[in-house]
Amino acid sequence: MRRIAAEEAEATLRAAGAEPREPYPGRISLPWKAVHLVCGKEISPRLSNLRPGRHLCIHCSHAAAGVARRAKLEATAVAEMRAAEWEPLAPYPGTGGRWLAKHNPCGTERETTLNSVRDKVSRGVLYGCET
Numbered sequence: 485m486r487r488i489a490a491e492e493a494e495a496t497l498r499a500a501g502a503e504p505r506e507p508y509p510g511r512i513s514l515p516w517k518a519v520h521l522v523c524g525k526e527i528s529p530r531l532s533n534l535r536p537g538r539h540l541c542i543h544c545s546h547a548a549a550g551v552a553r554r555a556k557l558e559a560t561a562v563a564e565m566r567a568a569e570w571e572p573l574a575p576y577p578g579t580g581g582r583w584l585a586k587h588n589p590c591g592t593e594r595e596t597t598l599n600s601v602r603d604k605v606s607r608g609v610l611y612g613c614e615t
């Protein structure tokens with residue numbers, strides 16, 4: 485394990501966006517109490533884990549994962565709507581949320597929910613303006 489000087493370690497941590505809360509623990513493999521400046525939360529990163537593209541902060545990394553997960557859910561939901569001939573016109577509000585969409589066969593725009601569309605699709609009925 486490479487040993488680095490405390491000043492170098494602190495400079496590395498600061499460059500990554502965190503402010504040390506305790507003296508350098510002496511090894512890059514040890515957790516080091518710090519505050520992530522972006523979110524202000526306390527973190528215990530290991531310098532050995534620091535690399536570009538990797539999140540220094542567990543809180544921010546969880547938030548980023550949540551955003552990615554929601555984006556994936558939204559993509560799936562939009563695909564389901566399109567398969568049922570509805571074109572979503574607003575951001576995905578969740579399965580039960582009212583969702584403004586255009587019914588492609590007639591061009592009518594109105595609010596529906598993914599649940600209603602799914603329910604019809606599961607029964608083999610195309611969900612349209614008449615219902």
Ligand SMILES: [Zn+2]
Nearest residue numbers: 520523541544
């Ligand atoms: Zn953070």
Ligand SMILES: [Zn+2]
Nearest residue numbers: 587590612613
């Ligand atoms: Zn229609």
